[in-house]
Amino acid sequence: MENEQAVKTDFTIYFLSEQAITIEFGYEIRQETLKQIRQLDRLIHQKPFPGFKTTVPAYTTLSVFFDPLQVIKNVDFPGHDCFEKVSAYLSQLTNETGDDEINTVKTVTIPVCYGGVFGPDLEEVAHLNNLTVKEVISLHSSAVYEVYMMGFVPGFAYLGGLPALLNTPRKALPRKVIPAGSVGIAGQQTGIYPLETPGGWQLIGRTPLTLFNAEKVPPALLKSGDRIVFKPIDQQEFEQYRD
Amino acid sequence: MQISVIKPGILSTVQDLGRYNYLSQAVPVSGAMDTLSARIANIAIGNHENAAVIEFTYADAVFKAETDILIAYAGDGAIFQADHQNILSERPVFIPAGTIISLIKNPKGSRTYLAVPDGWDVSEILGSRSTYLTAYFGGFKGRQLQAGDILSNRNQSTETAKNILNKLQGDSINYPKWSIARQLFLPDKRSIRVVPAKEFVWFDGRSIVDFLSLPYQLSLRSNRMGYHLEGAVINPLVKKQLLSTAVTPGTIQVTGSGSIIILMADCQTTGGYPRIAQVAAVDLPLCGQLSPGDTVYFKEISRQEAEILYFEREQQLQKLTAAVRYKFC
Numbered sequence: 001m002e003n004e005q006a007v008k009t010d011f012t013i014y015f016l017s018e019q020a021i022t023i024e025f026g027y028e029i030r031q032e033t034l035k036q037i038r039q040l041d042r043l044i045h046q047k048p049f050p051g052f053k054t055t056v057p058a059y060t061t062l063s064v065f066f067d068p069l070q071v072i073k074n075v076d077f078p079g080h081d082c083f084e085k086v087s088a089y090l091s092q093l094t095n096e097t098g099d100d101e102i103n104t105v106k107t108v109t110i111p112v113c114y115g116g117v118f119g120p121d122l123e124e125v126a127h128l129n130n131l132t133v134k135e136v137i138s139l140h141s142s143a144v145y146e147v148y149m150m151g152f153v154p155g156f157a158y159l160g161g162l163p164a165l166l167n168t169p170r171k172a173l174p175r176k177v178i179p180a181g182s183v184g185i186a187g188q189q190t191g192i193y194p195l196e197t198p199g200g201w202q203l204i205g206r207t208p209l210t211l212f213n214a215e216k217v218p219p220a221l222l223k224s225g226d227r228i229v230f231k232p233i234d235q236q237e238f239e240q241y242r243d
Numbered sequence: 244m245q246i247s248v249i250k251p252g253i254l255s256t257v258q259d260l261g262r263y264n265y266l267s268q269a270v271p272v273s274g275a276m277d278t279l280s281a282r283i284a285n286i287a288i289g290n291h292e293n294a295a296v297i298e299f300t301y302a303d304a305v306f307k308a309e310t311d312i313l314i315a316y317a318g319d320g321a322i323f324q325a326d327h328q329n330i331l332s333e334r335p336v337f338i339p340a341g342t343i344i345s346l347i348k349n350p351k352g353s354r355t356y357l358a359v360p361d362g363w364d365v366s367e368i369l370g371s372r373s374t375y376l377t378a379y380f381g382g383f384k385g386r387q388l389q390a391g392d393i394l395s396n397r398n399q400s401t402e403t404a405k406n407i408l409n410k411l412q413g414d415s416i417n418y419p420k421w422s423i424a425r426q427l428f429l430p431d432k433r434s435i436r437v438v439p440a441k442e443f444v445w446f447d448g449r450s451i452v453d454f455l456s457l458p459y460q461l462s463l464r465s466n467r468m469g470y471h472l473e474g475a476v477i478n479p480l481v482k483k484q485l486l487s488t489a490v491t492p493g494t495i496q497v498t499g500s501g502s503i504i505i506l507m508a509d510c511q512t513t514g515g516y517p518r519i520a521q522v523a524a525v526d527l528p529l530c531g532q533l534s535p536g537d538t539v540y541f542k543e544i545s546r547q548e549a550e551i552l553y554f555e556r557e558q559q560l561q562k563l564t565a566a567v568r569y570k571f572c
Contacts, residue, residue: 014441015546016493016555018524019548022441029486056489058513063489065263068553081550132304142439150269151487151513158487195378212268214368214380 011094013087019053021083022063023090027159029059034148037062040223042104043093049086050074057224058149060157063100107227110192111209112141112183113238118206125168125185125202137232139163140204145190145228155194155212155220159228162190172202181206183230194220209242210231244359245309248392249412252346253302254467257363257382257394258356260507260523262292262371266512272492273373273381276467276508276533277354280318283423284358286564287315288335289403294362295372299355301534302348308338308391313360313408319352319532325416332423333406337411349512352532353444359396360404375509378468405550406571408500421570423563428556429528429529436526436544436552437495440487442517448499450477454519457526458538459503467509471537476501477519490514493522523549525556 016022022042037057042228044064056063056182068082077085099139114120114137124151126136145161152158153187170186175198178184182193184201193199211221220227233241248255258281259325261274266448275281275298282292289317302321308493316323317487323330330336332525338344340363365372365383400408443451459474477497490496494506496516506514507530522530523544533539544552 014393015438016440016489017493017521018546018550020489020491022345022489023490024441027486053263055265056512058488059486061488062492065491068550069557072554081549083546150267152269152511154265154268154270176430195440196376203339211468212378214270214375214378214385217369218268219265219270219369223268226355 004071005077011034013090015083016063018063018068018082020063021086021090022061023094024061024190026060028059029148033060034146034225040090041224042092042242043096044090047093049077049089058151069192105222105227107144107229110183110209110228110230111233111237111241112205112207114140114205116235118238119183119204121171121184122204125166125204128167128168131165136166136204139166140190141232143229145230147224147228149224150220150222153197153212153231154214155222157191157222157226157228159190160178162188164188166190166204170200171202174198178203179206181208181211183207206238208238244312246306246312246386246394246395247309248304248306248390248394249343250303250305251388251390251392252258252301253301254300255304255388256298256374256376257295257365257388258298258373259295259362259371261331262373263367263507264329264370269322269512270369271375271512273371273375274508275354275356275373275514275531277356277528278319279428279528279563280354280425280531281358282560283315283333283390283563284315284356285362285427286560287317287333287362287423288313288358289401289407290358290360290362290565291401292560292564294358294397295365295382297357297363297394299346299357301353302346304346304352306344307492308340308342308344310340311341311412312396313339313404313411313441314338314357314359316355317423318355320355321346322349323347323355328416330416331422333425334418335407335411336416336418337413338406338412338416342357342416344350353534354531359407361397362384364395364397377509392500403568403571419570423567426524428559432529432532433543434540434542435529436523436549437520437541438544438546440518440521441493442497443519445479445481445517446481447478448474450501453477454503455541455543458540460538461533461535463535469507469510470505470530470533471493472503472505474503477503479517483517485515485517485547487513487515490518493521493524493527494518495522507531520552523552525552
C-alpha cells in the first residue's frame, strides 16, 4: 500500500449546522487523537477549499465552518449537498500525511506569582492534598502541560498534564469575581482565567501576562496544541511584568 | 449622517452578521440575534448585508437625527415613531435633521435593527463590528449604547444607497410606498424547525416525542448567550458523558437535569452538554425575536431539507437585493 504511513483511523462525520460539519475520532482523550486532529487542522489550513471559513478543534473532534453558497458550487467535490461535499474533502484529507508536528509545537512559559492575594486557595489546595505549599508550587511548576482545546471564554485553554497529586475539587461556593490572569485548579484540570469572570476553581496564583487581547492578532496567547510551563515569580517580578 | 442617543433602552448594541475568524480561540460568533431582520434593514437601503446595524432590545430607546439621515429598520421589537407618527419599517426612510425618534412597544417580538448607508462607523475587530459584551470589545466602544453617545455612518455608500438618498431627501420624512415583505419569510412564528443533532439518539423515545410535540416556554434566564426553556423534561436513554466539542448558535443542549437550552449569538464556542437538535438556520432568526414567556414547538426536518431551505432563503434575499438595486438605478 502506498499510503501506509498515512494516519488512518476510524472517524465519523456529522452535521453540526448548515454551515459546519464535525469530524470525530473516537470518544476518549488520547495523545494520538489530539495529534491527529491538529494534523488535519493544519492540512485544511494549508489546503483550504473554496468557501472554507474556520475550524474549531476540541478533544476528539474538529469542526469545520464554511459558506454553503460557495461549497455547493464546487463541482470537484463529489456529493449532492454541502455536507456530502465537505465530508468527502475531509475524508480524503485524513489519508494525507502532514508536516511533523514537532516543527510547529510552541512552548509558552507562563510566569505565576503563587499564593498570597493572587492565590487565596493555595493553602487549601496544599491541605486537601496533604502537601506543603512549597510542594504544591514545585509540582505545579515542574510539569509540562498541553493545550487540549480552547473554549469557555475567549482565550481560555483546557490544559492536560496536571500532576495527579494536585487534583482538587472545586470550591463549594463559586466566587462572583475572579480577576483575569488567575491560575486555578478544578478536579484534574488546571487553567488560567483570561477575563474577569465568576468561577469555582481553586485559585493558587496569578500571571501578569495577558491571555486575551481583542486588539491583537491572534487575540489569544494560547492555541490548541501549545505546550505550557509555569514559572514561579515573586510579587516584585510580577509588578515588573505588568510595567 | 449622525444620531445621538437620548435614551438607550434596555440593551442596544452595534452588531453585524458575526465574527468567525477566531472561534478556535474561543471567541464567540456574536452578531445580530435576528440576522434576517438585520439583513433586510441593510438590503432596504442598498447596503451590503454585513453592514453594522444597531440591535435594539424591546422598546423605550429614543434617538435624535443630528443630521439628515437615511435609515431602514426591521424586526419586531419596536415600532419607530416621530411626532407620534409611525415610521414604516422594512423600507428606506429619509429623516430630516432634528427629528426625534422613539421606539414604541411592539408585542410581536423583541429585537429591532437600524441600518444607515454603509453601516455604523465602528472599528472592525477580529474581522467583525459586532459587540461582544462579556469581553468588552467590538461594536461601539465594546459596550451597550448609553445616553449621549453619538454614532455616525461610514462613508462608502453603495450606488444604490446614494440613489435612494437622492430620491427621498427633502424637508420632511419621506419613504417609498413599497416595503420588503419580511413576513413572507416567517410562516409560523411559534414553530421552530430543527435537525436532529449528534446526541439525539442518547435520549429515550418518550422524551423525543415530547420534545417534538409539546410546547416549551422561554424562561427569564434568557439572553444573547442562550435561552433556558421550560417544558417536558428530556431523559437520557443511557448515562453518558460528552467530551466538550464545538457548538454553534442554534445548538439545542440538554442539561444534567433534563431541561433544554437553545444557544444563541453570544454562546461559547464549545460545550459539554449533549445536543438533541440544531435549529434550522432559516428559523434561527425567529428565535432571535422570542421573549421570556413565549412558547415554541419544535418540528423535525432532515439536514437535507434544512440545507434546501437555506439556499431558498439566500436566493430570495439575493432577489430582494437585486430588486432594490433595480428600483433605484
